[in-house]
Amino acid sequence: MAENSLNPVPFSEPPYLRGLPNPYITPAHLRFQKACRKFAWENLIQHAMEWEKAGTVPEHVFHTFCKANMLLPNMPAPLPVDWLKRLGIHDILGVKVEDWDYTYTGIYCDELARSGLSGPGGSLNAGFAFGIPPIVKFGSKDLQERFLPDLLTGKKRACIAITEPEAGSDVAGLTTTAVKSADGKHYIINGTKKWITNGIWSDYATMAVRTGGKGAAGLSVLVVPLKNHPGVSMRRLKVSGQITGGTTYIELDDVKVPVSNIIGKEGDGMRIIMTNFNHERLVIAVGVTRSARVALSAAFSYCLKREAFGKPLMDQPVVRHRLAKAGAELETMWAWVEQILYQLSHMSKEDGDRQLGGLTALAKAKSAMVLNECAQVAVLLFGGNGFTQTGQGELVEAILRDVPGARIPGGSEDVLLDLSVRQLVKIYQAQEKKLAQSSKI
Template sequence: MAYNSPNPIPFSEPPYIRGLPSPYITPAHRRFQQACRKFATENLIQHALEWEREGTVPEHVFHTFCKHNMLLPNMPAPLPVDWLKRLGINDILGVKVEDWDYIYTGIYCDEMARSGLSGPSGSLNAGFAFGIAPIYKFGSTQLQERFLPELLTGKKRGCIAITEPEAGSDVANITTTAVKSADGQHYILNGSKKWITNGIWSDYATMAVRTGGPGAAGLSVLVVPLKGHPGVSMRRLKVSGQITGGTTYIELDDVKVPVSNIIGKEGDGMRIIMTNFNHERLVISVGVTRQARVALSAAFSYCLKREAFGKTLMDQPVVRHRLAKAGAELESMWAWVEQILYQLVHLSKEEGDRQLGGLTALAKAKSAMVLNECAQTAVLLFGGNGFTKTGQGELVEAILRDVPGARIPGGSEDVLLDLSIRQLVKLYQAEEKKLSQSAKI
């Protein structure tokens, strides 16, 4: 199997893989891309559609990825180098952990989505991508010592648990309560979490709870034991796409959690959650853009060989028009994502959050729109085959069912469109204030 030969079908690969010059990709990045493609193809991509049909990725796949440090790239860059080296983890497929940057993250997320399906990779990565970072960024030394060694090495699995039946994008209205016990040693949790990716097989959840009054100021984040813990019940939810992702409903009935499991301080919850969202939205944008690439290139290939009315579909002007419109959206989206990844490499964490938080929210929303355009185009051009869960159109049919999973999680589309403009207005007002003050001097 050739892992490093670029696919000649138009729209099938990012420009740098097709051999075009890139201002972002170094020879080291390219070496990692080639190694990552080989590893992901052998251990995930070639089986992804089969596992999606079956509904579950075998557990051994998670352990294989952990053995080779290949879930660590899901975490925000830079990586927690001190912790990784303490655990004997020095590199990821030859890239030193201290050299890891967001360009590597983008390459990894792009390669992991090459099956065109978000479920198989999502079955592995949610804990690493979203659940671990709050512990090492905001947790006490003692909390880190208790949880990071097993979570970073995959001996225990985690997830992020924020969304509830009545509170998704509206994080400030979370109702799961965490009330201190009479002796002050435990929080007693009551409530439920819904649509939690990977929850069903997670040992722990990094969970948003209400420790105080109403609104954002009353939120905190706890590390909550799940599997086998008294008072916790979990069941998988049947969803239309991302079938292998392990989407879970979690019920909490007088669940005792040590007070020492708090991340940061009481009332820090909204700040921790919002900081985490920027990374979540960025990696979703990368993966979703690759899904769009898979759908559109599959349609392009099909149109070159499928005949109708005495000629191939590609000979029909209306078909070329559809492919062109979707292709322009796709390549524009990829250029924007690469730009954001590069900017994050060269900005401080604080400045990156300030300058790019709103734009990252907008990019996530736009990437899902692009996926919708490319997936709809592919299904229409495949015709009846695109409406069938088997045969030539099976993959594009599955990708189209994944579209809501891109448009809703991580902040639903309309919420993010609004958020992005509000953030940009804040930036404008801050810069305008600076200009007016400097003019007075």
């Protein structure tokens, strides 16, 4: 589908792009969406399947996006305006950096995932979405001065490195250690990181390490050099989906890092990581919902033209029933995502983290469930074509392989379901305490 064409197939576009009234989208948002779609189509989307099959997005694509400031939208809103202006960056496709809000972020993430494949976009954005934000939010002035100019302009690449072979969603259980040298000037890091998106191309990792005792209180976050740094070895991992994402295994053997590379202070690790997760989970939810949209609309289109038993598949009640159930899940999910994006645009970061953190975790988990439903329906309705990595069903077959990459990273599904309710219980208890206190006055 060319960049400027409107897909008439049901479920192919969010309602605001089908001309329906929307309380969140302004004319400025619409102008950005058109420009963003054109840029993404020309530089990524039209080649996405080709590059996914090849296994790697060409390096020049990252630099093209950076030159146009088109990886900055992956960062949390509001953007780091002072830093961007210092670097001569004043707008993103015509949107002033100071005007950027989470609705723009949602539009961008939706367009970046328009191919339906999460790997190509994921090959570009992990550093800006997850690796750089902790430095911006929690890094010292010295740390920011040393790293942000190159990272924000794409001269250097970063990733986030938390997960380990024995510690994924259980962040508090990670075992990679950072012990101070005898002279107190360096941390010596030993351990492994696994399933690190973009790691293989990254100059630096924003890395969770253990500087103290057991549990969450012993965690810290460091900026750790990767490429060609003594003691660091990296290799790509073969994964079933998101082939182009650069999933990486990192080994750290007496890796020497200046103590000044710490983000925040020792023991701040869990707070930094959890704050970062809220943004990560939200942008994942947006992209995943677009992938679900691509899969379901492809199935809808196929069922309109494919004949079986003497009539189009769409004439079969069971087919319409499957499409309807998946479509209801999809549009409900998008409405929820839009709502969260709008709410974050009108709340402080602190209020958003506190009030929406649990719901964002729930939304991320639910979006992956919706993707699973839509992808499963699409593959079933495509039949044999949906089981084949070439031909009419190759896209839905690839999207189905991407599903685990939606259900596991950023906090696996069952962990996030539990986390969301625990967060909501905390909010309830805090509100109940306030009500009890006010009733005594």
